[in-house]
Amino acid sequence: MKFDLVIAGVGGQGNILASQVIAKCAMDAGYNVVNTETKGAAQRGGSVLSHVRIADSEIYSPLVPQGQADILLGFEPLEALRYINMLSKQGTYIINTAPVPTILANLKVDEYPSQEQMIAAIKDKGVSGYFLNATQAAKDIGNVLLTNVIMLGAFTRISKLLPPDAILQMLLSMVKEKFHADDKKAFECGQRLIQV
Template sequence: MKFDLVIAGVGGQGNILASQVIAKCAMDAGYNVVNTETKGAAQRGGSVLSHVRIADGEIYSPLVPQGQADVLLGFEPLEALRYISMLNPAGRYIINTAPVPTILANLLVDEYPSQAAMVAAIQAKGLAGYFLNATQQAKAIGDVLLTNVIMLGAFTALTAILPATAVLNKLLTMVNASFHEADTRAFQCGRTLIQT
């Protein structure tokens, strides 16, 4: 068994926590796991790409090779578009459609693409997946910082590589108890968004 996941987003969206939850859960299940990130000024809203490689045999590289990811979780649509080529032809994606404009776009030095243009460019690749506004759902629950938890829940509905209850329980061991109720609601929300 081999499973490769990439999580694309920007600094501050919780990519790294999400990848660590999945990696630790997979280790608990007895798999060999490698988890690493490639970052660009992550604390300033720069690109963050997390790689999680899970296997029952040897893993020879920490980075998912181009065109081999089984799942792409796109926490931000432009970053998802940037890394959609990481997916293998049978791979699937879940992409949060809420944009986080770049610093240059905010300074009007660069133009951030429209949501419609990004969605169309991703759909043109002919890959299967889901678009959802996890950020809007997180705000409805009460905190935009729950976006990554919604994406985690969606991930467990997309693939059966890890049991959903195990992923949620691992998350809850890694965050303060005061967040458990909201995290549980956000996780279940994410699962519902993919199951409908």
């Protein structure tokens, strides 16, 4: 058994916490786990790609090889597009459609692609998956910082590797108790948003 996950997002979206929740759950389930992050100045709004590799045998590289990821979670559409080639042809993506414009796009040095352009470019790659507006769903619950939890909930709908409840409990063990009620709501919302 070998399972490769990549999470693409922007610094501050909780990408690394989400990857740690899954990595720790996999370790508790007895798997071998290797992870790393490819990040620019993450704290300053840079691009962040988390790699989580889970297997019941030896794992050599901390980086998921290009075209080998079983699942890509895109916390932001441009970052999903940037790393869509990480996904295997048989892989599945879940992509949050809410854009985070780049500094250079705000300055009109670059053009931030339209949502339609990004979705079309991703669909063009011949891989399949789901789009959802996790940011809006998180705002509806009351806090945009719940975006990563929505994405975690959604993840549990397409991967049978780890029990959803184990992932939720691991998440709750890593965040302050006052956030637990909203975290549960967001997790369940993420699960509902994916119709398998």
